[in-house]
Amino acid sequence: MGKIKVFLILSLLILVFVVGCGSGSNNSIDELKIGVSAPLTGDLAATGASTKNAVLLAEEEINSSGGIKVNGKMMKVKFIIEDDENKPETTATVFQKLISQDRVLAIIGSQASKCSNAGAPIAESNKIPQITPWSTNPNVTKDRKYVFRACFIDPFQGKAVALFAYNKLGAKKAAVLYDIASDYNKGIAEVFRDEFSNLGGQIVAFETYNTKDTDFSAQLTKIKATNPDVLFLPNYYNEVPLQIQQARKLGIDAQIIGADAWDNPELLKLGGELLEGTYFSNHYAVDIAGDKSKAFIEKYKNKYGEVPDAAAALTYDAAYILFGAIERAQKADPQAIRDAIASTKDFEGVTGTISYNEGSGDPVKGAVIIKIHDGKFIYDSSVKP
Amino acid sequence: MEIIIQQLINAVQLGAVYALIALGYSMVYGIIRLINFAHGDIFMVGAFIGFLLAVKFKLPFVFILLLTMFLTALLGIAIERIAYHKLRNAHRMSLVITALGVGTFLENLVRLAVGPQTRQIPAQLSNNILHLTNGIVVTEDKLLIIGISIMLMIVLWLFVNKTLIGKAMRAVADNIDVVPLMGINVDMIVSVTFAIGSALAAAGGIFFGQSYSIEPYMGIDLGWKAFIAAVVGGIGSIEGAVVGSFILAGIEVFTVAYLSSNLKNGIAFALLIILLVIWPYGIMGKPSLKKV
Numbered sequence: 125m126g127k128i129k130v131f132l133i134l135s136l137l138i139l140v141f142v143v144g145c146g147s148g149s150n151n152s153i154d155e156l157k158i159g160v161s162a163p164l165t166g167d168l169a170a171t172g173a174s175t176k177n178a179v180l181l182a183e184e185e186i187n188s189s190g191g192i193k194v195n196g197k198m199m200k201v202k203f204i205i206e207d208d209e210n211k212p213e214t215t216a217t218v219f220q221k222l223i224s225q226d227r228v229l230a231i232i233g234s235q236a237s238k239c240s241n242a243g244a245p246i247a248e249s250n251k252i253p254q255i256t257p258w259s260t261n262p263n264v265t266k267d268r269k270y271v272f273r274a275c276f277i278d279p280f281q282g283k284a285v286a287l288f289a290y291n292k293l294g295a296k297k298a299a300v301l302y303d304i305a306s307d308y309n310k311g312i313a314e315v316f317r318d319e320f321s322n323l324g325g326q327i328v329a330f331e332t333y334n335t336k337d338t339d340f341s342a343q344l345t346k347i348k349a350t351n352p353d354v355l356f357l358p359n360y361y362n363e364v365p366l367q368i369q370q371a372r373k374l375g376i377d378a379q380i381i382g383a384d385a386w387d388n389p390e391l392l393k394l395g396g397e398l399l400e401g402t403y404f405s406n407h408y409a410v411d412i413a414g415d416k417s418k419a420f421i422e423k424y425k426n427k428y429g430e431v432p433d434a435a436a437a438l439t440y441d442a443a444y445i446l447f448g449a450i451e452r453a454q455k456a457d458p459q460a461i462r463d464a465i466a467s468t469k470d471f472e473g474v475t476g477t478i479s480y481n482e483g484s485g486d487p488v489k490g491a492v493i494i495k496i497h498d499g500k501f502i503y504d505s506s507v508k509p
Numbered sequence: 510m511e512i513i514i515q516q517l518i519n520a521v522q523l524g525a526v527y528a529l530i531a532l533g534y535s536m537v538y539g540i541i542r543l544i545n546f547a548h549g550d551i552f553m554v555g556a557f558i559g560f561l562l563a564v565k566f567k568l569p570f571v572f573i574l575l576l577t578m579f580l581t582a583l584l585g586i587a588i589e590r591i592a593y594h595k596l597r598n599a600h601r602m603s604l605v606i607t608a609l610g611v612g613t614f615l616e617n618l619v620r621l622a623v624g625p626q627t628r629q630i631p632a633q634l635s636n637n638i639l640h641l642t643n644g645i646v647v648t649e650d651k652l653l654i655i656g657i658s659i660m661l662m663i664v665l666w667l668f669v670n671k672t673l674i675g676k677a678m679r680a681v682a683d684n685i686d687v688v689p690l691m692g693i694n695v696d697m698i699v700s701v702t703f704a705i706g707s708a709l710a711a712a713g714g715i716f717f718g719q720s721y722s723i724e725p726y727m728g729i730d731l732g733w734k735a736f737i738a739a740v741v742g743g744i745g746s747i748e749g750a751v752v753g754s755f756i757l758a759g760i761e762v763f764t765v766a767y768l769s770s771n772l773k774n775g776i777a778f779a780l781l782i783i784l785l786v787i788w789p790y791g792i793m794g795k796p797s798l799k800k801v
Contacts (some may be wrong), residue, residue, distance in 0.1 A: 145630055165620070165625045165628060166625055167625070167724065169624065169625045170626060304770075304771060331765075331770050331772075332770045332771050333770060334773070334774070336726075336727075336730055338717075338721035338722050338727075339519075339523050339720075339721055339764075341519040341522070341523075342516060342520075342761070342762040342763075342765035342766050342770075343748060343765055343770050344520050345512060345515045345516055345766065346512075346765065346766055347521060348515075349512050362626070362627040363627070366627075366629070366721060366722050367628075372652075373636065373638065373646075373648050374515075374646060375638060375640075375646040390626065390627075392630070394627065394722075
């Protein structure tokens with residue numbers, strides 16, 4: 125009785141395993157498989173949804189125009205989208221699976237820097253090109269030949285925010301509250317601290333918390349006592365509204381500013397009126413879009429019923445950088461595609477013009493400063509690289 | 510000085526939420542010697558029930574609080590009946606593993622039902638800022654939350670110490686094998702304990718969702734914190750759970766205030782280990798006296 129049960133369970137497990145593997149090793153080369161690692165669930169699920177929307181839109185467009193010409197033959201593009209839960213350890217598993225089981229030609233993702241950073245060594249050692257749309261931390265591409273990004277990097281962004289705070293807002297004293305357990309938050313907070321001090325400003329408080337903390341009152345009470353002119357919150361959109369709320373409840377009336385991780389409709393849903401009059405740096409502004417951006421925003425809105433956030437726009441750009449590279453490589457070969465990406469020059473994307481200088485996976489791009497006004501993201505100013 | 514008082518208010522608010530969760534841990538352990546690791550997730554479910562009542566039905570705050578406490582109490586009773594009842598005489602480890610399973614089940618159920626996004630229970634209480642004296646501010650909702658929490662703890666203490674059912678609970682905690690001989694219905698007492706523990710956790714969930722934010726995995730970290738608070742206070746002891754919670758919150762807040770926010774958890778837990786070395790059974794716990 126007991127033995128039969130054990131035997132049945134074991135056979136079932138083996139069956140599941142065999143069937144599971146069988147479907148994965150289907151190694152057909154009649155389509156161009158590209159992996160996508162995105163936070164479909166977890167704390168950045170809204171960014172995961174934007175990522176998925178953007179790649180599916182790009183896939184639909186390229187395939188309806190016949191696909192990409194490879195080896196003299198038109199081939200369709202197929203995105204394989206996996207959930208990395210916004211966790212570095214899961215991202216590593218996803219990269220491994222996409223490369224060894226799905227045998228993808230390239231990977232788009234992930235979005236948070238801590239995750240892209242966990243996937244990058246795997247892409248690098250397997251010589252599979254990776255383009256991260258939204259990861260701005262410099263370490264992601266550093267000393268790596270196969271890792272690229274579609275966005276600017278934090279040393280530039282942090283400087284842009286510091287300049288804005290010091291020159292345009294006239295702030296002399298700044299306080300920072302950031303998540304020390306996340307690469308992105310920590311990186312940009314430190315750049316801002318150094319740049320703001322270099323300009324002659326004073327960092328009066330530099331406080332940290334850990335991912336998933338929800339009570340910031342102790343740190344904010346400490347910040348309040350230093351009476352800052354600006355409070356910089358370089359954190360993700362799911363946490364920022366709570367931080368602003370607690371700051372205001374404690375009577376902090378400093379001007380609040382942030383960075384590109386603010387850009388998601390969730391921010392406005394959670395924060396509401398509290399966000400009025402705050403500023404953040406971003407990759408593009410919907411309201412000053414050029415022709416290329418307008419077309420994208422229009423198509424995205426028609427298909428999904430909402431305005432694309434920066435993560436969606438950058439993912440779309442990453443997809444087209446890759447399409448262009450495959451077309452120029454004319455081969456379904458990761459090495460050739462990598463070389464073609466590296467030689468990308470003056471690519472006209474939704475978020476600006478992208479060129480890679482040989483030896484670097486970081487494009488040189490400008491940033492914009494956005495103001496939140498009447499519950500909308502309004503363009504305020506541009507920052508040139 | 511103002512800053513110390515301001516930080517003290519922060520600590521009391523955080524401690525009140527920890528205490529509402531820690532009480533359930535402590536009571537359940539007192540009665541059936543089970544470390545109910547699903548308790549943090551019951552707290553989370555309570556917060557989401559409150560969220561749904563506030564968003565979908567737009568009930569007034571008092572009704573949200575009472576209805577959520579009632580529904581979550583039913584959930585607590587159901588979990589005990591379905592998952593723990595048959596294992597009551599099994600090895601303790603089987604019960605703990607079952608509790609972990611129930612917790613994981615609840616997290617994923619809620620994630621499937623409402624999605625993984627962070628939300629906040631819309632403000633039901635007034636957010637007016639009161640300026641007490643120079644520099645010290647407190648919002649009205651904060652005061653109310655602290656007040657209701659402390660009131661709930663007093664009611665619980667009176668219930669356990671002054672009523673007949675409370676007496677029966679203490680008897681069951683004392684010796685679960687002998688009390689049936691006295692005509693006490695053990696199953697009923699265990700259900701009452703789960704109901705009270707879950708209802709208090711639900712109240713904590715609502716306060717937490719008003720002041721901070723909620724998501725399906727919030728119960729894991731907070732459950733751990735409350736569990737540790739209960740152990741430091743002396744698991745099984747009601748007073749101990751409350752004392753342990755305020756101590757933990759105080760250490761956390763003052764570490765951030767006067768040492769460094771980087772060290773918050775490190776220092777908080779190092780201090781708690783020291784407390785346990787001094788009082789191995791917790792501050793209020795005694796080796797083998799009555800426990801509820």
